[in-house]
Amino acid sequence: MYAEVIPLVRLPNNLHSFDYVIPDDAGSVKPGVLVAIPWRSKELFGIVVRVKQEAGVKKSKPISAIVHKHPLIPAWQLSLWQHISLFYHFSEASLAQRCVLPLQKRKIKNLTLSPLKQHRTLVIPAAPSYFNYARASEQRDYMVKHLKKPGTHLYLTAERFEAEQAAGWLRDAGVDHIVYHSELSQKEQFDAWCAVRNGEIHVVVGTKSALFLPFPQLSSILFDNETNDHHKNWDAQPLYHAREVAHTVSQLTGARLHLMSHIPSLETYAALQDGLYTKEKNATVCSTKQIRIVNMSNERKKGNYSAFSDSALVLIEQSRDQSILFFVNRRGYARALVCADCSLPVQCPSCALPLVFYQAVKELRCHHCSIKQPLTLTCTRCRGSSFKQYGRGTQQIAQDVATLRDTFKSTLPVVCLDSDNPNVSIPPAGWFVGTDFALSRIPWHAVSAIIVVDTDSMLTRPEYTALEQTYSRIMYFAYRMQTTKGAVLLQTYTQDHPLFAALKSDNYKLFMEYEYEARKKLNYPPAAYLVRLEATTAALIKKIHENIAAAYPTLAITGPYGKHEPYSLLLRFQKNMVQSALLEINAMLPADVRVDPNPMTL
The missing domain is CATH 3.40.50.300 (P-loop containing nucleotide triphosphate hydrolases)
Known part of the structure; x- marks a missing residue:
C-alpha cells in the first residue's frame, strides 16, 4: 500500500505531493494523518492525501513514522488545498506548510488529537x-x-x-x-x-x-x-x-x-x-445627508488657491477642539515636479511614472519601484532649472494643517499618518492627516469631522475599480460619522460627476446601476471574470500568449503589458467558463508564472 503525501515544505508551483510506502506495521492510515517522511538527507512532516494500491513511480521510500493515528486535517480542508493549488497555480505543499500549525517536534510529542467529529451529512448550503x-x-x-x-x-x-x-x-x-x-x-x-x-x-x-x-x-x-x-x-x-x-x-x-x-x-x-x-430583512443603508460637496472651481474664482475651501475652514474652526481627519490619498510633499519650460515631469527611470517629491529630505521617490534619488535641478529634455510642484501629498497638507491649528488656536496635535510614518504615536485626540493607512489607527469615536482634501485624485486613478472604490470609501466615512453625528466634506472640481449626483440623491442604487452598466459595456467584472498572468521575461509572456490564444481562440486576451518585469497578460473569461478553462490554462503554465484571479490592479 502507498500513501500520497504532501510534504510540509515550500516547493515550486508545479510540485505538490509524493508517493511513500506504508509500512506493514503502520495499521490503518487515513487521509489527513500527520506522518514523518524522509526528505533528501533529513526528515520532514507531511500530510497524507490519499491511500492507493500503486505508486506513481517505480521506487518509493517508506514513511518514517505515523505521528498520530487520528487525522490532523479534515477532509474538506484537503479538498480546499487542492482547489486553491489548481485555481491559483500554487504548490499544494507550499500552501499546506502555511495552513498547518507551526509544527515543532517537541510540541508534537505532547500534542493530543481527539478523533475528528463526524461531519454532518453535507448539504448544499442556502444561497449566501x-x-x-x-x-x-x-x-x-x-x-x-x-x-x-x-x-x-x-x-x-x-x-x-x-x-x-x-x-x-x-x-x-x-x-x-x-x-x-x-x-x-x-x-x-x-x-x-x-x-x-x-x-x-x-x-x-x-x-x-x-x-x-x-x-x-x-x-x-x-x-x-x-x-x-x-x-x-x-x-x-x-x-x-x-x-x-x-x-x-x-x-x-x-x-x-x-x-x-x-x-x-x-x-x-x-x-x-x-x-x-x-x-437580509431589517437592513439599512448609510445616509449621505451629512456629506457636503464643495465645488473648488468656485473657490478659485473667489481667489482662494489654498488646499481648503471656505466651507472647510468654517468646519475646521467649529471643530477646533475636536478630532478631525484630513484624508489625502497621496504620500510625500508633492505628487510630481514638472519642468516650468517644457512641462516634462521628473520620471522614474524604471517605470516612467512621475517621481514624488519629499521636501524634508530633498528627495524624489517612486512608490511603485521603491527607487530613491536626490532632488533633480535640471530638466533632462530642455536643461531648464525651474520646476513646478503638482498635487499635494500628506506632508504638505500636514504643514498647512499645522498653520491652521495656530490660526484657530487649537491645542490638539497634528499627526501625519501614512506608511512613511508607520511607528508614529497615536494620541487619543488630534488633527489627523493621512491616507488609507490612517483608517485602522485613528480613534474613530473621537472624530467629529472628515475632510477629503482632493476627491478627484481618487476618481482619476487609472484603474477600472477607481469609481467604485471612491464611492465605497466615502460611504465608509459616512458610516463612521453616523455614530459621532459628524460631517463629511468632499472637495472636488467635478461636482457634476455621476458619483456626486448619487451622493446628493442619497440613493446608492443610482450609483450602482450607473457603474454596472459601464462595466457591462467594457466587459469588466462583474460582467466578466479577469485573470492576470505575470512572467519574468517578455519572451516568456509572449510564448504564453501564443499558447493560450491557440488553445482558446475565442478568449479575450489583452497584452502583453510591461516594459520591465513583471510582464503581464490579462484574460477575460465569461463567468460560466472560468472554473474549467483556468484550470486547463494553469496546467500549461511554467512553474514561475504568477496567476492572479480577480486582480486588484491591471
Missing part, C-alpha cells in the same frame, strides 16, 4: 445572504445574534483592528471565542489552531488567514466589510480574495455564508439583482 448596516450598533447586533446560535461559526474581518473590535463586542455579550490572525505569536497560533482542530472552540474571529483553520464542523461564515481591499492577498502567492475562498469553504462544508458591510460591492449588488444572493 447579504446584510447592509448603517451604524456600528446594527453591525454589532447582527454579528452577536448569529454567533450566539448553536454550532461553529467563523467571523471574518479585513483588518486586525476590526477583529479586535468584534472581539470586544463578543466579550460584552458573553460569547466565548478566540481571535486568530497572522500577527499572533507562534505559541498563540499553535494553541488556537489545536483548539479549533479538537472542536473546543465554537466561535472564531479573525482575518483571512482564519479561513484555513481546520474546523471539524462549520455552521456559518460571517464575512464583514466585504468592500475592503485587505481581503485580497495581493502581496504573496496564492493571490486569492478571501470572499472567493469563503464561497469555496461554504460549498465544501455546507456552512451558510453571510456577507455584510456598510455598502455592497458591485459584485454583491449584481448577485442580489440576479437572485444569487438573498437580502
Whole structure:
C-alpha cells in the first residue's frame, strides 16, 4: 500500500505531493494523518492525501513514522488545498506548510488529537445572504445574534483592528471565542489552531488567514466589510480574495455564508439583482445627508488657491477642539515636479511614472519601484532649472494643517499618518492627516469631522475599480460619522460627476446601476471574470500568449503589458467558463508564472 503525501515544505508551483510506502506495521492510515517522511538527507512532516494500491513511480521510500493515528486535517480542508493549488497555480505543499500549525517536534510529542467529529451529512448550503448596516450598533447586533446560535461559526474581518473590535463586542455579550490572525505569536497560533482542530472552540474571529483553520464542523461564515481591499492577498502567492475562498469553504462544508458591510460591492449588488444572493430583512443603508460637496472651481474664482475651501475652514474652526481627519490619498510633499519650460515631469527611470517629491529630505521617490534619488535641478529634455510642484501629498497638507491649528488656536496635535510614518504615536485626540493607512489607527469615536482634501485624485486613478472604490470609501466615512453625528466634506472640481449626483440623491442604487452598466459595456467584472498572468521575461509572456490564444481562440486576451518585469497578460473569461478553462490554462503554465484571479490592479 502507498500513501500520497504532501510534504510540509515550500516547493515550486508545479510540485505538490509524493508517493511513500506504508509500512506493514503502520495499521490503518487515513487521509489527513500527520506522518514523518524522509526528505533528501533529513526528515520532514507531511500530510497524507490519499491511500492507493500503486505508486506513481517505480521506487518509493517508506514513511518514517505515523505521528498520530487520528487525522490532523479534515477532509474538506484537503479538498480546499487542492482547489486553491489548481485555481491559483500554487504548490499544494507550499500552501499546506502555511495552513498547518507551526509544527515543532517537541510540541508534537505532547500534542493530543481527539478523533475528528463526524461531519454532518453535507448539504448544499442556502444561497449566501447579504446584510447592509448603517451604524456600528446594527453591525454589532447582527454579528452577536448569529454567533450566539448553536454550532461553529467563523467571523471574518479585513483588518486586525476590526477583529479586535468584534472581539470586544463578543466579550460584552458573553460569547466565548478566540481571535486568530497572522500577527499572533507562534505559541498563540499553535494553541488556537489545536483548539479549533479538537472542536473546543465554537466561535472564531479573525482575518483571512482564519479561513484555513481546520474546523471539524462549520455552521456559518460571517464575512464583514466585504468592500475592503485587505481581503485580497495581493502581496504573496496564492493571490486569492478571501470572499472567493469563503464561497469555496461554504460549498465544501455546507456552512451558510453571510456577507455584510456598510455598502455592497458591485459584485454583491449584481448577485442580489440576479437572485444569487438573498437580502437580509431589517437592513439599512448609510445616509449621505451629512456629506457636503464643495465645488473648488468656485473657490478659485473667489481667489482662494489654498488646499481648503471656505466651507472647510468654517468646519475646521467649529471643530477646533475636536478630532478631525484630513484624508489625502497621496504620500510625500508633492505628487510630481514638472519642468516650468517644457512641462516634462521628473520620471522614474524604471517605470516612467512621475517621481514624488519629499521636501524634508530633498528627495524624489517612486512608490511603485521603491527607487530613491536626490532632488533633480535640471530638466533632462530642455536643461531648464525651474520646476513646478503638482498635487499635494500628506506632508504638505500636514504643514498647512499645522498653520491652521495656530490660526484657530487649537491645542490638539497634528499627526501625519501614512506608511512613511508607520511607528508614529497615536494620541487619543488630534488633527489627523493621512491616507488609507490612517483608517485602522485613528480613534474613530473621537472624530467629529472628515475632510477629503482632493476627491478627484481618487476618481482619476487609472484603474477600472477607481469609481467604485471612491464611492465605497466615502460611504465608509459616512458610516463612521453616523455614530459621532459628524460631517463629511468632499472637495472636488467635478461636482457634476455621476458619483456626486448619487451622493446628493442619497440613493446608492443610482450609483450602482450607473457603474454596472459601464462595466457591462467594457466587459469588466462583474460582467466578466479577469485573470492576470505575470512572467519574468517578455519572451516568456509572449510564448504564453501564443499558447493560450491557440488553445482558446475565442478568449479575450489583452497584452502583453510591461516594459520591465513583471510582464503581464490579462484574460477575460465569461463567468460560466472560468472554473474549467483556468484550470486547463494553469496546467500549461511554467512553474514561475504568477496567476492572479480577480486582480486588484491591471
